[in-house]
Amino acid sequence: MQTIVFIGSNKSGTSREALSISNTMGYYTVLLTNRKEFIKQREEFQEVHRMVYVENLLDKEIVFTIVRELEKDHKQICAVISFIDPFVSFAARISAELGLYQMSTDALAIMEEKTRFREQLKTLPVSPRFTVFHGEQSILRCVEEYQDYLPLILKSPVSNGSKDVLLVETSLEFKKGLGYLTKKFPSFPILIEEYLIGNQYLIEVIVKDGLISLVAIIEQEVNTGERFIITGYSFPATLENEAFEALHLAVASIIQTLGLVNGTCHLEMRLIKGEWKLIEINPRMSGGAMNRIIQEGTGINLVKETLKLFLGEELNLEKSKRNYVFAKFLTINTRGRLIKVVGKNKAADYKGVKEVYVKPRKGAILTKPYSLGDRYAYVIASADTPEQAKEIALTASKEIKFYLEPL
Incomplete structure (x- = not known):
C-alpha cells in the first residue's frame, strides 16, 4: 500500500490538513509525533492510519527503524514529509536516503536557522542590516556598540511563529532583551536586525x-x-x-x-x-x-x-x-x-x-x-x-x- 510518513503535526492548521489530504488522495497515512496528548486523543485523528510516538523526532535511527517496519508490513513508502519546524529538512534528507523524490535539502536546512539564511543572503539588496551576538560576548559592550542604531529587533535563530522576537527601543530594553534571550537559548547566538517600518x-x-x-x-x-x-x-x-x-x-x-x-x-x-x-x-x-x-x-x-x-x-x-x-x-x-x-x-x-x-x-x-x-x-x-x-x-x-x- 502506498504510504506517506509525516514527521510531526499540530492539532490544526496546514500540517493537520496535510494528514487529511494524504488520506483523501488514497495514501496510507502515518504520523510520527512527539506529543503524548495526541496518543491519548488518538480517536480524534481518524485520517491517520498509524500513529507512532517518538520522543526525539530528529533521531534518524528510530525513524528508519519505523520505516523498515512499515516496509516489512508491505507498505510502499512514497514520501517522508514535515510541515513543522525544525523537521522539514530532516524529513527531506530521510526521503533522499530512501531514494525518493529529491528535495533541496541544503537550502531547506539554511532556511530553518535565521543566522544561516542571513549570512547566505547578506550580499543581496533585500537583506537588512544585521549582526550576530554570541553568548560569550559582553552584553554591555554589545549594547554600547549598537545603541546608536536603536530601535532594533532581537531574535532567537531557532524560534518561529513570532516567538522570541523582541523590539527594543532603548539601551535598557536592549540589555534586558539580550539577557533574556541568551538565558533562554544558551546554546544559540542572537540575531540583531535593523527595525524596518513598512x-x-x-x-x-x-x-x-x-x-x-x-x-x-x-x-x-x-x-x-x-x-x-x-x-x-x-x-x-x-x-x-x-x-x-x-x-x-x-x-x-x-x-x-x-x-x-x-x-x-x-x-x-x-x-x-x-x-x-x-x-x-x-x-x-x-x-x-x-x-x-x-x-x-x-x-x-x-x-x-x-x-x-x-x-x-x-x-x-x-x-x-x-x-x-x-x-x-x-x-x-x-x-x-x-x-x-x-x-x-x-x-x-x-x-x-x-x-x-x-x-x-x-x-x-x-x-x-x-x-x-x-x-x-x-x-x-x-x-x-x-x-x-x-x-x-x-x-x-x-x-x-x-x-x-x-x-
Whole structure:
C-alpha cells in the first residue's frame, strides 16, 4: 500500500490538513509525533492510519527503524514529509536516503536557522542590516556598540511563529532583551536586525525543477505591541505593477541564492520606500488558516500541491477562481482559564463568511499574545472587493466572545 510518513503535526492548521489530504488522495497515512496528548486523543485523528510516538523526532535511527517496519508490513513508502519546524529538512534528507523524490535539502536546512539564511543572503539588496551576538560576548559592550542604531529587533535563530522576537527601543530594553534571550537559548547566538517600518507581506512559494511559482501574495496586519502578532491577512495584496515586478525579482534572487530547486517556502517581506526587504523565510508553507485563505481566493489547494511536489508529481497551480479574502485572527488581553466561548454560530451565519474556527477547549489557560500560537480564533470571509471581505470578517468576529476565570 502506498504510504506517506509525516514527521510531526499540530492539532490544526496546514500540517493537520496535510494528514487529511494524504488520506483523501488514497495514501496510507502515518504520523510520527512527539506529543503524548495526541496518543491519548488518538480517536480524534481518524485520517491517520498509524500513529507512532517518538520522543526525539530528529533521531534518524528510530525513524528508519519505523520505516523498515512499515516496509516489512508491505507498505510502499512514497514520501517522508514535515510541515513543522525544525523537521522539514530532516524529513527531506530521510526521503533522499530512501531514494525518493529529491528535495533541496541544503537550502531547506539554511532556511530553518535565521543566522544561516542571513549570512547566505547578506550580499543581496533585500537583506537588512544585521549582526550576530554570541553568548560569550559582553552584553554591555554589545549594547554600547549598537545603541546608536536603536530601535532594533532581537531574535532567537531557532524560534518561529513570532516567538522570541523582541523590539527594543532603548539601551535598557536592549540589555534586558539580550539577557533574556541568551538565558533562554544558551546554546544559540542572537540575531540583531535593523527595525524596518513598512507594510508587510507574506509570499507563498513553491519551486519545482527550478521553476519558481509565487502562489499567493498576502498583505498582513501586524500588531506591533509587545510582540509582532499578525491579526489580519488580506488576499490578494494590492500592489502597483512596479512593486509587483520588483517583488518577483527579489524573491527569485533569494530562491536562487539559497539554491532551492525543489521545495516550498514562505517569505515575509516589507516594502520600504520602494525597496523590498526580507523579514523572515521558512522552508514550508505558512501554518494556521493559510491553505483555506488561498483556496477561497484562487481555488488552489496548496497543501495538496505540496504533497504532490514531494511525491514527484506534476503540479496544478492554475487559478480556478479570483476572490478577495480577509482572515481576522482573535487574541485576548488578559490571562485566565476558559469557561466558554460564545458567538461562533452567529459569526458563521454572516453572508460571505467561509469559515469560523475556535481553537481552545473549555478549561484551557489563555494569555495575551506572545506568539502566533496565542491567537485563539479566526474568521475567514470572501467578497467581491477587499473592503467588503474585511468588513464582513471584522463584523462577524465581534460576535465571538471568550469568558475567562481569572487566575
